[in-house]
Amino acid sequence: MRRVFAATLMVSCAAIGYEILLMRLLSIVQWHHFAYMIISLALLGYGASGTAIALSRHWIVEHFELAFALSASLFSVSMVASFIAGQLVPFNALEIVWNPRQFLYLAAIYLIFFVPFFFAASCIGIAFTCRCNHSNRIYFFDLCGAGAGAMLVLGALFVLMPPHTLLLLATLAMAGAIVMSGRRWLAAIQSILLLGLLIGLPADWLGLRLSAYKGLSETMQIIDARALNVYSSPLGLLTVVESPTVPFRHAPGLSFATRFVPPEQLAVFTDGDAMSVISRVDGDVAQLGYLGDVTAALPYSLLSSPRVLVLGAGGGSDVLLALFHGAAQVDAVELNPQMNALVGVEYADFAGRLYDDPRISVFSHEARGFVAQSEGGYDLIHIGLLDSFAVAGSGVQGLNESYLYTVEALSEYLGKLSDGGILSITRWLRLPPRDSLKLAATVIDAMRTSGVNDPEQRLAVIRSWNTSTLIAKNGRLSDAEIARLVQFADARSFDTAYFPGIQLDDANRFNIIPDPWLHEGIVALLGANAEDFKRDYRFYIEPATDSRPYFFHLFKWGSLPQLMSLGRQGAAGLVDWGYLVLVATVVQAAIIGFLMILLPLLKSNRRGPSLTGRRGGTYFFLLGLAFLFVEMAFIQKFTLFLSHPLYSVAVVLSGFLVFAGIGSVVSGRWRTAATEGSRRAVIGIVSIALLYILILPLVFQFFMGWPDPAKIAMSLALIAPLAFFMGVPFPLGLQAARDVAPEFVPWAWGINGFASVLSASLATLLAVELGFSGVVLLALLLYVAATRFFPAPARSRSGVD
Amino acid sequence: MLVLPLLLVAAPVLPQDHAAERAAMVEEVKRYATRARDKDTKFDGRVLDALDAVERHRFVPANQVAFAYENRPLPIGHSQTISQPYIVALMTDLIRPTPDDVVLEIGTGSGYQAAILASVVEHVYSIEIIEALADAASARLRRLGYTNVTTRLGDGYYGWQEQGPYDAIVVTAAASHVPPPLIAQLKPGGRMVIPVGGRFATQQLLLIEKTPDDGIVTRQIAAVRFVPLTGRH
Structure with missing residues (x-):
């Protein structure tokens, strides 16, 4: 089993690392607000893989190691390939006003980046399916890997450029594949593939192709403009540009009446945009x-x-x-x-x-x-x-x-x-x-x-x-x-x-x-x-x-009909398209999630989910929504405390995963009945979350001035108890479902995955409308409601469907 | 019976001048102007004639020709766009062009705006900062017979002092500020227009007028007749 645990750890580490890295990459080549789409599509990968495993369960059980090794290899290769392919899609967010095709391109990006997550999730799902007796420990290693992955990628971004960080993660995933290969010929092929990724790819394939309409891209078109230096960190990619022939002369709001011209300047772009200048001062x-x-x-x-x-x-x-x-x-x-x-x-x-x-x-x-x-x-x-x-x-x-x-x-x-x-x-x-x-x-x-x-x-x-x-x-x-x-x-x-x-x-x-x-x-x-x-x-x-820290959110639903009716006359340019793109991604997530997670299950099992049925389905659906609502709300809230969205994503995501993992392992040993265990966990979740709604602003205020490592430790300490309890209801429900109706397990994964996909993008929309407390309160209601739908124990089975 | 298939085969390779599409575009620009600004808004007939005469499809990349007569900006490569026809018409109209005018354009781009201007004024001087665009636009304008346009590669910030002062200046890319040298090269009573806003957004125009006593007044011409402060939804 050690090999399985090690491979799970490595794949999981690479997967969460890839998720965070992709947020950086898309912030650089496009803009930041696509970041939350990544969480949604990572979850889609997990949901769809659950369905795929359910449909090919027999083959996978017979070829466990081969299936794991193949999935991990494909994960490794596809994370690089999808990055290359994704950059070829001519998506231009700015053109959405005029060109509806951009929504198709957005969907294409969504599907392309879904692929590696699908294979990563397949590895974990295969391990769960084939080694279900060790599911608690697999879950533990999966989540520890995830936590380590978040930290690894943050560290790596300080020393490596984002594309090289991508290769590091691909190596890690392939290492997981090699550990599980069990056959020399397969290990040899995997090693060759890895070498191909590391040294065989033309350098410009991995180059960052920024949107042509970001400030840096436009500047680099100017005669003699050249990038002097590029610096990477999780806080942003800084590019220093000089333009000797056509000086920058950046002086926002300069008077018409001025007699003065700005001096020579160097431009510094953060993530290819947000130009700042260093002005030449001669004494x-x-x-x-x-x-x-x-x-x-x-x-x-x-x-x-x-x-x-x-x-x-x-x-x-x-x-x-x-x-x-x-x-x-x-x-x-x-x-x-x-x-x-x-x-x-x-x-x-x-x-x-x-x-x-x-x-x-x-x-x-x-x-x-x-x-x-x-x-x-x-x-x-x-x-x-x-x-x-x-x-x-x-x-x-x-x-x-x-x-x-x-x-x-x-x-x-x-x-x-x-x-x-x-x-x-x-x-x-x-x-x-x-x-x-x-x-x-x-x-x-x-x-x-x-x-x-x-x-x-x-x-x-x-x-x-x-x-x-x-x-x-x-x-x-x-x-x-x-x-x-x-x-x-x-x-x-x-x-x-x-x-x-x-x-x-x-x-x-x-x-x-x-x-x-x-x-x-x-x-x-x-x-x-x-x-x-x-x-x-x-x-x-x-x-x-x-x-509700959305200063730049200026969109009003009430104005939309009028703006759209004036759309072709120019008013469409006044709509905040970022908001509507997010609405589009929620709809897109719902449709694609349904098509890739639930529809195949429906097709394969025309009678629909049996036995634990609607009851269990509702339970896992509500858990999926609630977990991600809390997680996304905390990412938003901790952005204030940890200073940057990427730090917040990494710390909150890994914190929730690791401590929820510990919760799941510990809950496996509880002697109480599963129904009671789930109920207690929800009481814990509700109590802690309500307390946090009240005290987090004060805690943040008090510790705001602390150094970053201390703030990260403090954040993890705050997340730990809440996440611990949040890790309990799902595995307990899964255990109950397995006891009652093993064939329902893939449905449980699928339904939960679908809800998570939906929830990840929906949470941001709700945060804009309801704020942090509103989203968390809604999640708590969902948790409480979920307890009423715990997968039915045997005695009440007949009454469920 | 053989004629029909031959015609069908030949049709795609016949040169298309898109005259009907262009006429439709002009109508759309006129409609757009009355709805977006004011119902009484009428562009100078010469500006509309120029819009009807200049073949916009010759100024866009091959993959954009199908959209050349839609009233919207289009990507032309090198991080640049060809402006929305309505904005081109509005900019040209706002400088109140006369046949004797000498106009400076900053940002040749595809050359479309220069071609429109060349149809209504005496001479157009145009500067482009991106070499590939400057070369392509210069060759294109020459090929299409716009002999009263002179282009050069360079930095538009300092204008083109040797040919100035100008009756009007058209700046097709907004910077963080309006270059003081350009204001200096404007004749008293002259007008300068600058579009404000993202390249793909609906742009608004800044009209800068130099008064006879060298004072400066700017007017923001809202592209959209949108009254935000009154009424309820």
């Missing part, structure tokens, strides 16, 4: 005159020698902005340490040794965590503009969690300001205004939450043709300050969208829009009928919160 920052003529310079017109906190320092542009305006001290916070190293070490000379300036302190830290542990007293907290205009405009970010712009976050920032200090946030301006209004709504909410009852006296917003800068003061804006900011805007042909005492005539003078929407919106948000305004507005501008 004197004062030469960078253009920095005085951008909208983001507004707060400096009101401050003298401020102590500044820059959140999201990127390539250092906003740090330069602070120094240019005579900041006395700048704390520059950037999540990605490699980005800081670029400015501070690698290109330090180019950047004029910017980070050596004694006034500057650089921190590699997540913004919220830094602010939480900071003593505060800042005269200015500045949040830079790090996403690209094209991406902001396309709505593809709609479902990205962002804990930077929630009510709780902004309350924290406001709380760290000195008396008279200013919070300043610059955003790209999209018309009609959406995120800029949502930001205003969020800031106003945060002020009110912090006990401020006169936000209308503390707020000012200006706009250029493509950016808006909002400032919120810790105190009332004085008449003199208002005069200064109006003068700042006038001199640079920026329009004022709001300041205390603004008149309609002040709001639309230089950059004339059909109506002064931003001004009217902010006035409405500050007024008595703000709630009505938000409800009636065509975009979703309710403030984002830590429970």
